[in-house]
Amino acid sequence: MKYRRRIYYSSLPRAEIWDRWQRGESMSSIGRVFDRKSSSVFSVISPTGGIRPVDRKRSRKTLSLAEREEISRGLCVKHSLRTIAQRLGRSPSTISREVMRNGGASKYRATASDQAAWDRALRPKKCKLACHPDLSAAVSAKLRRKWSPEQIAGWLKRSFPKEPHKRVSHETIYRSLYIQARGVLKKELLEHLRAKRTVRRSKHASLKRKGLGQIKDLVSISERPASVEDRAIPGHWEGDLIGGSKNSYIATLVERHSRYVMLVKVANKDTESVVSGLIKSSQRLPRELYKSLTWDRGKELADHARLTMATDVEVYFCDPQSPWQRGSNENTNRLLRQYLPRGTDLSVHSQAKLSAIARQLNERPRKTLQYQTPAEKFAQCVASIR
Numbered sequence: 519m520k521y522r523r524r525i526y527y528s529s530l531p532r533a534e535i536w537d538r539w540q541r542g543e544s545m546s547s548i549g550r551v552f553d554r555k556s557s558s559v560f561s562v563i564s565p566t567g568g569i570r571p572v573d574r575k576r577s578r579k580t581l582s583l584a585e586r587e588e589i590s591r592g593l594c595v596k597h598s599l600r601t602i603a604q605r606l607g608r609s610p611s612t613i614s615r616e617v618m619r620n621g622g623a624s625k626y627r628a629t630a631s632d633q634a635a636w637d638r639a640l641r642p643k644k645c646k647l648a649c650h651p652d653l654s655a656a657v658s659a660k661l662r663r664k665w666s667p668e669q670i671a672g673w674l675k676r677s678f679p680k681e682p683h684k685r686v687s688h689e690t691i692y693r694s695l696y697i698q699a700r701g702v703l704k705k706e707l708l709e710h711l712r713a714k715r716t717v718r719r720s721k722h723a724s725l726k727r728k729g730l731g732q733i734k735d736l737v738s739i740s741e742r743p744a745s746v747e748d749r750a751i752p753g754h755w756e757g758d759l760i761g762g763s764k765n766s767y768i769a770t771l772v773e774r775h776s777r778y779v780m781l782v783k784v785a786n787k788d789t790e791s792v793v794s795g796l797i798k799s800s801q802r803l804p805r806e807l808y809k810s811l812t813w814d815r816g817k818e819l820a821d822h823a824r825l826t827m828a829t830d831v832e833v834y835f836c837d838p839q840s841p842w843q844r845g846s847n848e849n850t851n852r853l854l855r856q857y858l859p860r861g862t863d864l865s866v867h868s869q870a871k872l873s874a875i876a877r878q879l880n881e882r883p884r885k886t887l888q889y890q891t892p893a894e895k896f897a898q899c900v901a902s903i904r
Contacts, residue, residue, distance in 0.1 A: 527552075527562060535562050536570045542720045560717075567696025568717030580635065581608075581616060586628040589613060593623050646686050647694050647702045653684060654702055657691055661707045664856050665882055667691035672889040692718060712856050733815055735823065736835040739843055746810055749774050752899040753809040756847035757796070759787065759818055760854060762864035767818075768872065769795055770854065772846045773807070776895035777887065779850055779879050781872035792818040793825050800829045806903045810834060812844055853879060 527535065531552065538548045545556035545563070552558070576582075581589075585606055592602040599617065603610040617623055620631040647654040660670045667688040678684040694702040695711070696718050708716070746754045752775040759767045769782035769792060782799045785791040800808050810832040813819050822833040836843040857875045858864060867875075880896070883889040 527558075532562055535559055539563055539568070540570060540720050564717055567693075568715075568719060569693055569696055574639075576636075576639075581612070581632075583628065583632045586616070586632050589616065590626055590628040593617070593626055645694060645702060646690055650683060653686060656684075657686065658703060658707060661691075661703075661710045664710050664712075664878070666712065667695075668885055669883050669889070672885050673883050676883070676889045710856070712852055733817070733820055733822070733835055736815070737833065739812060739834045739836050742810070742812065742834045746774070746812075752776060752896075753807045754812070755808065755810065756812045756844040758814060758844065758847050758851060759784075759792065759816060760851050760858065760864070761787075762858065762860070762862050764863045764865065766864035767792075768858065768864050768867070769799075770847060770851055771796075771799065771811075772850045773892075773896065773899075774846055776899060777846055777850070777884055777892040778896035779876045779892065781854075781876045783867070783869045783872055787818050789818055789821040793821045796825055797828045800831065804900065804903060805830070807899060812836065812847075814841070814844065850879070 534551075535548055538551070539545075539559075545559040548559045549556045585608070588606060589602055592605070599613045600610045603613040606613070616631065617626050620626050620634060647657065656674075657670055660673070661667075665673070670691060671686060671688040674685045691703070695705075695708055713719075745751050752773060754774045755771050756774060757769060757771045759769055761767050765786060767784050767787050769784050771780040771782065772778070780799055780802075782795045784795040796811075808829065808831055811825070812834045813822075814836050815838060819825070819833065819835075825831060826833055841848050854875070857878075858867070877893075880893040881891050883891050887895055
């Protein structure tokens with residue numbers, strides 16, 4: 519069997535790999551560009567967790583190779599350090615330190631000194647979490663509660679508006695998780711993120727789902743009133759089914775104004791079970807807070823007329839292959855996969871367990887709500903109708 523020689527990417531191919539990865543291309547497609555398998559691309563991307571390393575640059579204040587060559591020539595003709603410094607427009611102490619740390623006047627060599635300075639500059643600056651153990655512990659605790667880095671950063675900013683040392687950006691948290699060389703946050707905390715990846719994907723990468731089913735007598739989302747679109751009025755919901763193994767399903771509902779979540783246990787995917795579950799769940803809500811429901815075109819809501827008759831809720835259907843028209847619900851479904859992973863049997867969860875998961879989700883701060891929680895926002899809506 520003939521084996522292919524292992525490839526070592528030089529700086530230019532590495533730069534192209536990172537450019538393509540940041541544009542959202544998969545490892546397989548990048549590998550095909552170089553006629554290699556995805557594993558060779560993974561070897562470039564994985565050491566820093568999918569986060570592109572910052573290109574190293576010399577500071578404008580440091581001595582250049584040309585200046586070091588001038589120092590070397592000056593030393594050869596026995597010029598004083600003060601004379602060399604005056605010629606370069608540098609402080610005499612700068613020249614003195616440069617010569618002494620590189621072997622003294624008799625052993626100084628420009629090229630070797632320049633390389634030594636470049637190597638010494640590799641010493642990394644500690645990140646904020648490494649310098650503040652209490653802040654690192656607080657971030658770790660919130661990650662274990664399945665808060666996202668962005669939610670943690672927003673909560674810290676809201677909780678400590680005048681104490682910068684108690685705040686940290688979400689990007690710093692992500693980098694401390696994915697770049698383990700920092701040694702700040704434990705790798706096990708990655709398990710608490712919504713996406714269980716070992717490398718961070720580009721924000722431009724996406725996976726698109728195909729549309730489902732055909733519904734009779736549906737009312738298109740284009741006919742939904744403008745007052746629903748701007749989220750100013752509470753009581754308008756988005757819904758969907760999430761699936762698990764053994765033909766198990768759960769209905770998810772999200773209120774557009776507050777992002778409040780409800781989970782509904784359903785026996786299976788048929789329209790009888792789903793509509794009955796939705797009718798039952800509606801009894802837990804004030805009628806003023808259940809005015810409309812926007813769903814995709816899955817056949818599980820084929821009997822939408824029965825839902826409208828029983829609850830007086832207007833049902834609107836999204837356009838085919840347009841999940842962004844139910845953006846709040848799509849985002850919530852991704853959040854729920856932290857609690858209800860793909861490929862697991864969803865039927866083992868009782869309604870009480872599902873309500874507990876929804877409660878935990880509703881108590882997580884949201885960036886779109888200025889880091890209020892959906893529970894706080896929904897409680898304000900309930901109070902306003904009393």
